[in-house]
Amino acid sequence: MAFFKRMRVKFHDDWCEDCLEKMQLVKKQLFYMPQSVGHYIRHEDAAYYVKNLIPVEKKADIPTGMYACGMYVYRCMQCGVRYVKLTPFLPVRGEEKNELPLMFMKGELNELLESI
Amino acid sequence: MQVTNQEVVLTIRKVNPLYTIIYFMVPVLVFAVAAVIGINYDLIGTAAVVSFFGPVVFAVLWYWIGNPLLFKLRRKKFERELDAMGFVRSYTFYGSSTITVIDEQNANVALLFRFHPFRPYIFPAARVKKAWTDDGRMGKGFMEGSSQVSFIMAIGRKKIRVYTFRSNRRFTMNSDQILTGISKADVVVEILKNAHDRSLEYGHNEKYE
Numbered sequence: 001m002a003f004f005k006r007m008r009v010k011f012h013d014d015w016c017e018d019c020l021e022k023m024q025l026v027k028k029q030l031f032y033m034p035q036s037v038g039h040y041i042r043h044e045d046a047a048y049y050v051k052n053l054i055p056v057e058k059k060a061d062i063p064t065g066m067y068a069c070g071m072y073v074y075r076c077m078q079c080g081v082r083y084v085k086l087t088p089f090l091p092v093r094g095e096e097k098n099e100l101p102l103m104f105m106k107g108e109l110n111e112l113l114e115s116i
Numbered sequence: 117m118q119v120t121n122q123e124v125v126l127t128i129r130k131v132n133p134l135y136t137i138i139y140f141m142v143p144v145l146v147f148a149v150a151a152v153i154g155i156n157y158d159l160i161g162t163a164a165v166v167s168f169f170g171p172v173v174f175a176v177l178w179y180w181i182g183n184p185l186l187f188k189l190r191r192k193k194f195e196r197e198l199d200a201m202g203f204v205r206s207y208t209f210y211g212s213s214t215i216t217v218i219d220e221q222n223a224n225v226a227l228l229f230r231f232h233p234f235r236p237y238i239f240p241a242a243r244v245k246k247a248w249t250d251d252g253r254m255g256k257g258f259m260e261g262s263s264q265v266s267f268i269m270a271i272g273r274k275k276i277r278v279y280t281f282r283s284n285r286r287f288t289m290n291s292d293q294i295l296t297g298i299s300k301a302d303v304v305v306e307i308l309k310n311a312h313d314r315s316l317e318y319g320h321n322e323k324y325e
């Protein structure tokens with residue numbers, strides 16, 4: 001069974017890699033990201049997000065042509081580890097142009113988490 | 117910087133016919149001259165090859181490099197001129213045949229057209245009576261899609277269309293390409309609307325429709 005669990009972990013962001021268990025979504029937050037349409041640059045370093053993301057309440061708070069970034073915080077109920085998934089996207093009239101998501105699994109975004 | 121309305125009593129023309137005719141005719145003339153020379157002098161060997169391929173190479177350089185290069189040089193000069201007259205270039209959209217520059221602070225708009233490159237237009241944003249996005253939506257159901265997105269400015273009786281996305285194939289309305297095109301167009305439309313309103317505050321009296 002462990003083999004199948006390992007496979008499942010590979011295909012799901014919200015499974016703990018150590019315990020091979022589904023994690024729980026403990027927090028969701030939307031941010032404004034200071035990048036504009038046509039000029040998106042993917043940043044891999046957590047520092048960029050800690051420095052630039054500004055929490056907002058809803059998608060309508062994002063100005064036309066600017067990027068938003070979703071944040072999903074998962075917690076493993078067994079070992080307590082926290083994974084953070086970021087989903088940058090461009091909101092366009094209720095639709096979303098999605099960029100590739102990013103995963104931070106070693107607490108790189110703790111500073112940002114504490115600020116919201 | 118204050119721009120007078122006088123400048124824009126003239127209708128905006130996207131195309132200068134003389135420039136366009138010269139642009140399209142020059143390679144044709146070169147072909148004709150080469151053909152005449154080739155026939156009259158009964159060229160053979162290398163000379164014949166040159167008289168045939170020379171004009172072809174020239175036409176390719178002229179259309180694909182010459183015109184874009186000229187437009188680019190004109191654009192740079194245009195931007196320098198705007199800077200010199202105190203036009204604050206706070207937003208620029210580089211379309212393939214139209215450059216749209218907006219000074220949000222002083223509420224002015226400047227346009228430069230690819231086929232009218234020696235005639236920049238600069239006018240108060242109030243002159244843009246209305247601006248909107250055209251998402252190019254076509255078809256119904258699963259056939260629904262678009263191959264072009266643009267923003268349109270109504271200036272006097274003229275409508276100036278500037279493409280933010282164009283393709284020879286169709287994309288679904290929620291594809292990345294179409295969404296990006298719509299977003300870019302919406303940004304310009306919003307800036308034009310704000311500039312228009314500010315322009316009115318500065319005493320230019322045309323209503324946004």
Ligand SMILES: [Zn+2]
Nearest residue numbers: 016019076079
């Ligand atoms: Zn765990």
